[in-house]
Amino acid sequence: MSGAGRFAELAAAVGASGSAGSGPGSAALTVDDPERMHAFGVEVGRRLGAGDLVLLTGDLGAGKTTFTRGLGEGLGVRGPVTSPTFVLARTHPSLVGGVPLVHVDAYRLGSALELDDLDIDFEHAVVVVEWGAGLIEALAESWLSITIDRPHGAGSGDDPEVEEGAEPVEPRQVTLAAVGPSWA
Template sequence: MSNQITLTTTGPDATRALGARLAGLLRAGDLVMLSGGLGAGKTTLAQGVGEALGVRGRVTSPTFVIARVHPALGGGPDLVHVDAYRLSSLEEVDALDLDSSMEECVTLVEWGQDKVEGLAASRLEVLVSRPHGGLGPGDGSPVTDLAGADDGRRTMTVRAVGPRWQGVDLTVLTG
């Protein structure tokens, strides 16, 4: 069993479905760190996680509130969804007091790279990538509107770090 897997989704619905499969691996105390460029699909993946965990409220980008708690509607863990994009220091991350709720929740942090790794000895790191460049889908011909180069596909690299994830089969994410 590998501690890393790379998958491709074909659009927002498939990205949410991957998030739902990811949620099937998660339990209270887990930290998930989502990285990738603007518009890559981090929040779309988080929506699939939130829906599958059965939490209250629509999972949206918490950019302006920084962190949002989505309480569990059933017996599962709450989801703490964080957007660390506007945080510039470890002190600002510490001020969120995320470690006080880590044991009872799944904590999912967008833009957390180099900011939240110290919250837990184990974590899942998910790198979300989207197509770049000026070549369109299909025949690969040059395009002047880069939005035309984005056919909805996303590449997700999921890396398991730490003892919590030893022996966990990430191939279940392939669906």
């Protein structure tokens, strides 16, 4: 299947619609809560294979790790999938004979060279890179970009469903974009 057809199939499967940005290789959806973010990850994970790279962008608490946990479930990998903040990269082998998931937190990396020094097997795994914008462009020609926008201060504080002192669950705006020949 062509990259454009593959992206359109993925966007339709996760309920994303329209051209959310720079052309036919982009779409958007609203994710209402952490359970839906996890389910979104499961659906994306079911459609990825060896050599696929996912760039995740979003503020702290946006849902990047929740998404990746679901993606790992969709791939059928060994968990738990947690943020690899202190180890930089964590490999989760498949439990179902599929490809492994390599989950990278590039927040503390300063250059593409430092990311390359991690010696990640991009060809034989699904690789998810958080905080990798500006780094992966030098190492890969294709990736699926997922940007998760988290509202700040949108809750009124008067919601009876939210416990005292707890943050309200606010919907996230998610933009998917196909970059490079394998996606666009």
